[in-house]
Each structure stands twice: as structure tokens, then as C-alpha cells.
Amino acid sequence: MNFLKRKSQQADETGEDLARTIADQILFWQNALAEKMNKRINRYSKKRQKWLLWIFCVASATAFAVCLTIPFGKITMNMQGRNYHPTHIGLPSDIPTNPAHLTPTDSLTTKK
Numbered sequence: 001m002n003f004l005k006r007k008s009q010q011a012d013e014t015g016e017d018l019a020r021t022i023a024d025q026i027l028f029w030q031n032a033l034a035e036k037m038n039k040r041i042n043r044y045s046k047k048r049q050k051w052l053l054w055i056f057c058v059a060s061a062t063a064f065a066v067c068l069t070i071p072f073g074k075i076t077m078n079m080q081g082r083n084y085h086p087t088h089i090g091l092p093s094d095i096p097t098n099p100a101h102l103t104p105t106d107s108l109t110t111k112k
Contacts, residue, residue: 041049 041052044052
């Protein structure tokens, strides 16, 4: 029993070491990118920095508004072919030629 506990603790420590290494790498690259961006932006005057901030905010707000107003998932459903929304779970998966002659294919409605 103690042998199993030691093995699981060792596996946890290995996983924690791996997670710590990955987190350190992520933080290193974030800090390096932030320093590089700060050096570049600090070369500009305060007026130009504010102007760039406004451009960034407007571009971000526009992108968010576009994502909220345009349903990207439904655009592909308008194509011709077999791309259609199913009407009901118990109905056949093929598009019926006559909707009045629909027969349920659900296992709960089929007699055995």
C-alpha cells in the first residue's frame, strides 16, 4: 500500500514539475513580448500613444460587434446540399420528399 502511495506522489511531483516548467516558459515569453512592446511604444509621444490606444480600442470594439451581429455558424448552413437543420430527433435523417408522410424512426416509437 505504501509503495502505491509513493508512486502516485512521485507522479504528482513529476506532473507539478512539468506544469511549473511550462508556466515559467509562458511567463518568460509574455514578459519578453511586453518589454519589447513597451520599448517600441515608449518611443512615441504621449499624444501619439493616446491616438494608438484609441485606434486599438475602436478596432477591438468593431471586431466584437461584428462577432456578435454576424452568425458565423449559420452562414455555412445556407449552402445547397445536405447541410440542413434536423427538424426533430425522431424523424428520418434524409430530407423527405413529402413532409406529410413522415414516419418516426426513433427506437421508442418503433414496434418490435
